[in-house]
Amino acid sequence: MLEVLRGWLRRYFSDPQAVFLALLLAAGFAVIAGFGYMLAPVLASVVIAYLLEALVAFLERRGLPRLLGVVAVQVLFIGAVLVLIFGLIPLLYQQLTQLIHELPHMIARGQEVLLQLPQRYPEFFTTEQVQELMAALRTGIGSFGQHVVSVSLASLMGVITLLVYVVLVPLLVFFFLKDKAPILAWVKSLLPRERTLLERVWVDVNAQIGNYVRGKFMEILVVWVVTAATFALLGVKYAMLLGAVVGFSVLVPYVGAVVVTIPVAVVAFSQWGWSREFAYAMAAYGVIQALDGNVLVPLLFSEVVNLHPIAIIVAVLVFGGLWGFWGVFFAIPLATLVEAVVRAWPRDPPPPAGEP
Numbered sequence: 001m002l003e004v005l006r007g008w009l010r011r012y013f014s015d016p017q018a019v020f021l022a023l024l025l026a027a028g029f030a031v032i033a034g035f036g037y038m039l040a041p042v043l044a045s046v047v048i049a050y051l052l053e054a055l056v057a058f059l060e061r062r063g064l065p066r067l068l069g070v071v072a073v074q075v076l077f078i079g080a081v082l083v084l085i086f087g088l089i090p091l092l093y094q095q096l097t098q099l100i101h102e103l104p105h106m107i108a109r110g111q112e113v114l115l116q117l118p119q120r121y122p123e124f125f126t127t128e129q130v131q132e133l134m135a136a137l138r139t140g141i142g143s144f145g146q147h148v149v150s151v152s153l154a155s156l157m158g159v160i161t162l163l164v165y166v167v168l169v170p171l172l173v174f175f176f177l178k179d180k181a182p183i184l185a186w187v188k189s190l191l192p193r194e195r196t197l198l199e200r201v202w203v204d205v206n207a208q209i210g211n212y213v214r215g216k217f218m219e220i221l222v223v224w225v226v227t228a229a230t231f232a233l234l235g236v237k238y239a240m241l242l243g244a245v246v247g248f249s250v251l252v253p254y255v256g257a258v259v260v261t262i263p264v265a266v267v268a269f270s271q272w273g274w275s276r277e278f279a280y281a282m283a284a285y286g287v288i289q290a291l292d293g294n295v296l297v298p299l300l301f302s303e304v305v306n307l308h309p310i311a312i313i314v315a316v317l318v319f320g321g322l323w324g325f326w327g328v329f330f331a332i333p334l335a336t337l338v339e340a341v342v343r344a345w346p347r348d349p350p351p352p353a354g355e356p
Helices: 002-012 016-035 040-061 066-120 127-153 155-178 180-190 196-234 239-251 255-259 261-272 276-300 309-329 331-344
Strands: none
Touching: 016 196, 016 309, 040 066, 040 155, 040 196, 066 127, 066 155, 066 239, 066 261, 155 180, 196 239, 196 276, 196 331, 239 255, 239 261, 239 276, 255 261, 255 276, 261 276, 309 331
């Protein structure tokens, strides 16, 4: 057993660069796991700066000095944040409040449909089964209500955290963009001089992560706007709120589209019942999901490494469980990082048979 372990270590960790890369990855994961909550504004600023760097580089290629380009992009970013805070968030909060007030009506409508199941399909449903299902739904809704109350009680801390983010994040983003070259030079000065393996992994991953992050933000925005506009034209209630839910559902591949179908169907059914309008709304939602999966995703993520669906789902479960929203958002880039490290990892050939 010791000989097998020794041979495995000699094969995969005989290169000092491989050892350094393993230690660097372990240290990075440990820092994020242990101090991620405290460093959240910094991590969010790095992601935003990564997104805005493409605009700054575009302005630089057009002959604008970097500082002026950073200032221009920063003004656009702050303007977008102000629109989000004072325009979009109040509208979403208003629609969410209206939806919560209408929940009793939706529950009563759902109970009517459930009570009709034993009469229409007695071979599949019994009255006892429907009553048990309704009791389970009431228990789940009660737990959800308690969770909403606890969230509302903690809303003061949420407001304070939001104010901190509003002040710190734009400031950090500005300095990350303005001082990009000195920051990168400082980081390189901390690394060993022999870092060909690290550079190989970084070159492979950098393009993938940059394309993914920018593409995912664009996908969320496009799906959100198209869904909200489509539902508003069809007269679906809470169109902007449902658009936001459908937009953010793209963060969880495969599963998100299925799960978010439930609130869309519940809202449409409570508004129209089994009617032609309900069919139109669900058909429009299905078309949006089909266009997203078959047109928008291939267009935005043409350069992303193709990962097996099992790998994507496992990455979402693991990293989402570790780091919540950001873990879900970066699940595919992190899986890409793991895949790039595995491909670039140096491997000494196993010794011939008979050699120690």
